[in-house]
Amino acid sequence: MSTAAVNTPRLKTSAMIASFADPGQKTEPAPFGHALAAAAEADPRIVGLTADLGKYTDMHIFAKAHPDRFFQMGMAEQLLFGAAAGMAEAGLVPFASTYSVFAARRAYDFICLDIAEPNLNVNIVGGLPGLTTGYGPSHQATEDMAIFRGMPNLTIVDPCDSVDIAQAVPQLAASDGPTYLRLLRGKVPTVLDEYDYEFELGKAKVLRGGNDVVFVSSGLMTMRALQAAAALEKHKVDVAVVHAPTIKPFDEATVLAELAGDRLAVTLENHTVVGGLFETVASALVRAGVTRRVVPVGLPDEFLDAGALPTLHSKYGLSVERIVAKVLAELG
Amino acid sequence: MTSPILDSRPRAASAARRAAVEAAAHRIRRNALFMGEVQGQGYVGQALGAADILACLYADQLRFRPEDPQWEGRDRFLLSTGHYAIGLYAALAEAGIIPIEELETYGSDNSRLPMSGMSTYTPGMEISGGSLGHGLTIAVGLALGLRHRGNPARIVNFLSDGELDEGSTWEAAMGAAHHRLGRLTAVVDINALQADGATAGVLRTEPVGDKWAACGWRVFRVDGNDVGALLEAFDAAFSEAGDDGGAGEGAPAVILCDTKVGRGVPLLEQREKAHFMRIEEHEWSICVEQLEEGRAAREGQKHQEEQA
Structure with a gap:
């Protein structure tokens, strides 16, 4: 073994789905699979599909609980979503899972024309959203929300944790039109149980107040936002956190109300800064005639490196340390 | 190539069934020409080519309630090729699902009959076609979903040979066989013509039958303008479709129909083949005359044979 390796151990790319949970953090196993299995107990219309x-x-949890309601479509994403549309036409409520890259990039036409245009209740479940794998651009759906935001009728949900996912699933099934869920799977951190919070489709929620800075965040970046807010307390910086898990339709009323003052405004998203939460917030501000600066924390407009997730999150600015440093720099 | 399977209907379609379907096909052709004339354009060549298939389905094979197009028990007809809507509108009028008088609105503003078929516009239009290669994937889900719900309705997906270029068609072909969707029948209109020219020159699809067979389908290949042959193929394809109380878990069926663009109107049959056929203003009446003359000549010949 080289001395360099002994001195500075290089992190390794982990399994395809790397965990972004911190060591020792409270987690919940497969919250989506369990929530879907439970929702299916209450709603006999629910079926599950996947493309290998x-x-x-986490669809395997549902498949085990309801084998007669699970449909394996093979590694065929166009068939997956075309068939999901057909099943919805037959009166069922399908949840169809694959990776976000394949849903957004390979199967867009099928989701758009067969599901969204007829406004069918098909629920698209996309794994590995944003930067949640170290496998590089083939697996990293850094632009999935940008792709999907232009699609009429589609509701887009970017959950933070196991609480969000468990509470979102029955609401997605109950809402009439199509939805896209940015899935977090495996051992998913449990964060929002510490707050007076409930997931409500289409709503943003203020998780904590703060006088100096306001974070508007979605997805796993809400977890980072809360951690960064706690870290900034030590620097005597008081940070509010607004969690906006529904990207579309966006809760402009709540977010604009929080951005009305002169606090430093920061958006945080596990997605490219093009076409995601930052631009959603920015366009809402402009349309309301609000002129103010918004600092984006998000992935750069480029194809990302492969590697270990902590390395990449730090490199691209999603880590707590990078967020804290950015806020302190902004505050001068 | 038909399978030796039990069928409640006689193997050869009776003369009366054939005659009824041929009469319906004639009316569908006449109505398609009428719609083309009103619009001054349209995919008339495709409609004329597919009229015999559509007539077999709507005048003989499909179960539906004209007064209730959403009836749960209806057989589902999925038109992948949105531009064939002109033919399907004519068939839906023939079936009593839309009023004949409405056909003159084809392709006009605020019409329920747009140039490219869409489910949100037209009663009896099950899907929005047009983006080719979608229909069979939806058909697979519909067949799975209806079977799951215990609904024995049959599912027919009409697609064109051009759609065999699309990879999604083959994803669906494998999926249908894998899931043993016995109530699913695909009908491929092989008019050997695509937007850029002859299918053989655009992207070779033959041997088409072997491809479907390799995917696990029951394959029939017929002259798609021969009503007797079509009826026989549909009878055979549907006989395994599980509508006799079975589980609907056989191999899906495909009927490959070799058709002629512009069929029934010699002026168009002989014209240079084009995806979007130009017809001059003065030619519409010639087309209708030729259609009527051809029909009269065939009927006269049939009458003579019966007399002899």
């Missing part, structure tokens, strides 16, 4: 990624999207 059942184990990797």
